[in-house]
Amino acid sequence: MTNERRVLVHPDKSTLAGAVAARFITKVLDLLDVQETVHVVLTGGSMGGAVLEAVRSSPAHKSVDWQRVHFWWGDERWVPSGDDDRNDLQSREALLDALQLPEEHIHPFPASDSGLSLDEAADAYATELAAYGAEGLPHPVFDIVFLGVGPDGHIASLFPHRSGIQVIDRPVIPVRESPKPPPERLSLTRPVINSAQRVWLVLAGADKASALGLALAGASRDEVPVAGIKGRRRTVFFVDQDAAAEVPDALIARDY
Template sequence: MSAEPKVSIHPSQASLAAAVAARLITRLVDVQSERGTATVVLTGGSIATAALQAVADSPAHTAVDWAMVHFWWGDERFLRAEDPDRNAVQARAALLDHIGADPVKIHEFGSKDEFPDEDAAAADYAEQLAAAARDEREADADAVQPDARLPRFDVLLLGVGPDAHVASLFPELAGIRTKGATTVGVADAPKPPPQRVSLTLEAINTAQEVWLSVSGSDKAGAVGLALAGAGAVQVPAAGARGLRKTLWLIDQDAAQKLPGRLIDQGETAD
């Protein structure tokens, strides 16, 4: 059973990034107080990178034991390992290199340096996820795993494209239609680079909490369609749901086409 979306509206891109950072720090502290470790799934894009930088800049970030946080990614561009366009490279520069994260707990998608194609990289990531799930079960027989192929994801972060894609799952393409797998190779993404690797929607929807962070008027149409109940194949963002919480964190520009019922129910941040 997935959670219905809740909306939080912020006045600017900067305040949105700060809000995502503050929520993430708070959530990780809460999870660690319950279980000792925590797992977050990162994403790419300008808001995601700004939010990670805001985490690094926040005095409150020291409340998190970062050495006990596992980091995964929702998707990655299939490029050379140190290409600056890779989500992992951007995340390291913004946050991971500055907080004492355990390198063993940073789980990057494979790169062109390691694999012949995106399908091989996707298969390897599926194996990494399955191995982490097994380790989790061995460490805690009571571990909550909605899917035995996946570790528990406490928070999964997503951006949303103007076409309503999430991770590297694009409207109408094979990735968003993939069933029975946790990862997928994408050979024909409509935005560069065309070769990518991604979690599937099935994998995304095992997360305890899914947060979609969106900024800019060019995303307003995608936000409006997703929250109006469009189908996931046509509007992938509509299909992203957390088990306990589905949270849309958006700025005023991205909120321009929200359904009226959600504007009424949404939380407007100062």
């Protein structure tokens, strides 16, 4: 098993979203040729939504048997169901609703109006993950985990100088006093993310350049959480030209 870390640079955000969408469709098709189901973790943010919209817009997406794909999320804001701030709503509107998936294949985090406390919601999502556990893990073997990266280097809702990035003894954590609103959230932990076969990080904009450069230079995961992320088989940073400003040429891959 190889473990590769690559940076792939695209000219602009639109080209970036289209390229990631095309690779995603191709990879899911390849995986479904050799396994019964595929588990994917989605992310929010502008690029997370743009990639899903590009998947929906591509005629090639119709060749995928989406009925065999499960969708999860890396983190979620602790707001009511149907709130515009929820990552799962964004994903549904961008792509999932168009796929007509079995509802049991869509695995959103509990919402703040679910009747659960934040801690109970974290436990509930851990239980949901465990129901699909494989290879002795308390969660599925994720085939692809999508992540965005904040200007401060945070991934999911694991922020710099916070304890969340250090948690290794549970798959899901409640997040309080987030430096980015809303203050309460739910998040997968680093071991769950790093157990994925492939981690695909999608970054765009000059405000992401410093975090990316620091991560690739070996910064501490406590200072720059994305520095602590690495998939089992492959870790790919899909970036636009602006986000790549501080990446050494030697680290930029010429092909996938």
